[in-house]
Amino acid sequence: MIKFLDLKKINEQYETDINEAFDKFFKSGWYMLGNSLKAFEQEFAQYCGTKHCIGVANGLDALILILKAYDFEPGSEVIVPANTYIATILSVSQNNLKPILVEPDINTYNLDPAKIEEKINDKTKAIMVVHLYGQAANMQAINEIAKKYNLKVIEDSAQSHGAIYEGKRAGNLSDASGFSFYPGKNLGALGDGGAITTNDDELAEKIRVLRNYGSEIKYKNQYKGINSRLDELQAAILSVKLKNLDNETDNRRKIAEYYLNNIKNPKVVLPSVTEAESHVWHLFVIRTDDRQGLQNYLTKKDVQTMIHYPIAPHKQEAYKEWNHISLPITEQIHAEVLSLPISPVMTLDEAEVVVEAINKY
Ligand SMILES: *Cc1c(COP(=O)(O)O)cnc(C)c1O
DSSP states (O other): OSSSOHHHHHHHTHHHHHHHEEEEEEHTOOSSHHHHHHHHHHHHHHHOOOOEEESSSSSHHHHHHHHHHOOOOOTTTEEESSSHHHHHHHHTTTTTTTEEEEOOOOOOOSSOOOTTTOOOOOOOEEEEEEEEGHHHHHHHHHHHHHHHTTEEEEEETTTOOOOOOOOEEETSSSSSSEEEEEEESOOOSSOOOOEESSOOOOHHHHHHHHTTTTTTEETSSSSSBBOOOOHHHHHHHHHHHHHHHHHHHHHEEEEEEEEHOOOOOOOOOOOOSOOOOBBBOOOOOETTTHHHHHHHHHHHBBOOOOSSSSSOOGGGGGGGGTTTTTHHHHHHHHHHHEEEEOEEEEEEEHHHHHHHHHOOO
């Protein structure tokens, strides 16, 4: 069987180093906000090219904390892509702000800059961009719009660790960025984890305090903060895995390139790549108007596939108030996308099996 993502196999590559990191952690007797977190924060900031990195409990919290630190008036509006994982949108709602859904570009699945300006008004405070499936969004156009209207730009980089856009990495293309280190992400911990990267000194300081109950000095609280810390063990494991991230991305690119060059089936729309280094292939997503048929067929051929995502945010029960809205591009994407197996441990032989199956369908 060709697994969609073999996490066990990915992590077993680093068994010796991870066990060593665990031993060191265990013997240190220090569990939270210590040297392993500090070291990982420095390494990840350096990797992204930003001045600051602040480790937090997960990717959703990273986005929540950025918006919390900006402290926009309740009811202010934040522009978000209509086709994203729900966390992007939840981070806005949870701050009592209003998410404004914008349709994506049907080719890249990322925010369409041409559709942003019509949504901007006096209440708009920020644009939250998602580098969906691992490909950097059109940041040049988006940053230009933001500058014109004096808006903050926030990246949701949960799927795009290491992607390079015009010489800079995801996480360093806006005012502040949120990352997730959920096990299945390109840089994954062995549990939950997340981080914020930014070049803004003041914002970084505030988020550092906000993640720890809004308290800089123990038992003295400056802000109404939250408890969202990246623990020492996950930080130590992430340091091991960060060293191998670029190698892992290389393998993802090798598989993606093989798929792009060899899948030849008129029923299948392949992903479009703006620039090789701007895509880190968190997911390899094809589109077809016969998704159920193709997925069932691939399952019979022992090829695991997944759908990212089956229900659009505005069609979710959690956002009942939006259920009547029509967003045709977003709805088409949710009806047609299918994610093929891709991972740092997948081999070209396995990719060949997937390609042959699809081409025979
Ligand atoms: C995974 C993900 C998140 C949330 O990350 P968690 O660590 O699971 O909270 C946010 N945005 C996007 C686009 C994601 O894929």
